[in-house]
Amino acid sequence: MDLDLTVIILSYNTKDVTSRCLKRLQSSVVSCQTKFKNKITTFVVDNGSIDGSAQMIKTDYPWVKLIESKENTGFSKGNNIVMRKAKTSFVLLLNSDVYLEEESLYKAIAYFRVNLNCDVMGARLNYPDGRLQSSSGNLPNPLNIIFWILGLGGFHPKGKNYFSKAHQVGWVMGAFLMLKKKVFDSTGGFDENIFMHMEEVEWCKRIKNKGFKIWYVPQVEVVHLHGASTNLDLTSSFANELKGIKYYVKKHYPFSYLPVKFFLLVGLVLRAVAFWMLKNPKRAKVYWEGLGVV
Secondary structure (H helix, E strand, O other), X not given: OOOOEEEEEEEOOOHHHHHHHHHHHHHHHHHHHHHHOOOEEEEEXXXXXXXXXXXXXXXXXXXXXXXXXXXXXXXXXXXHHHHHHOOOOEEEEEEOOEEEOOOHHXXXXXXXXXXXXXXXXXXXXXXXXXXXXXXXXXXXXXXXXXXHHOOOOOOOOOOHHHHOOOEEOOEEOOOEEEEEHHHHHHHOOOOOOOXXXXXXXXHHHHHHHOOOOEEEEEEXXXXXXXXXXXXXXXXXXXXXXXXXXXXXXXXXXXXXXXXXXXXXXXXXXXHHHHHHHOOOHHHHHHHHHXXXXX
């Protein structure tokens, strides 16, 4: 079984974070290659950073294949560019704010070897303090999107039991997403109409439609800083998620869009009122401004 791997990292004004990511990656690569003797190639797409990220990579990490973009092409397009170039059997999409453990790559590749039913894999993501980060779930549909906006559950599981063992899931977060290259070849990768947020969920929908299997594997653990390139801008993040959901529903459930839109509007108003009454105007503003997105 060919175990060669292409690692793809997108960088956008995260010079120090990207540097640490590459250091941790290098350690994990050495550990993996010691056991499997496989070839691992790393690409970094620098999306028009102005903080010296590109020069840092050239100077400190000459083993990295650097692609410099003059503009921020977004997560979808940046990853697709390199996935098209990849000649290896496996591809790993890795956020610049994700720090691998020494055994992360080895455990991930080993899992593909023992579970031939796994075509796409997501890892257990931990916050820097060790807390579990929700990183997989059920594919969105009109009903669970309505449940989500009304705070009744939905496609973002929160229970620890869901993340306690390896199992098939509907989607995995793109912060650490390993896949067989044939999955990309069959599906064409990310929909580049989605700039940021929901792009991996939408792609997973098409991956599942093609009959491929997606697994969440907690034995593979990484640390995810979460939001390093967006400085945890909640307003921007939530607005982009709403845009992604709107696009997803129109693409995959076009006849359900109007009723879903109605409940999204109702849910946003209820959330805005609730947080205003709880004297959290900043959070209330996030949901109120979301009305303009839907």
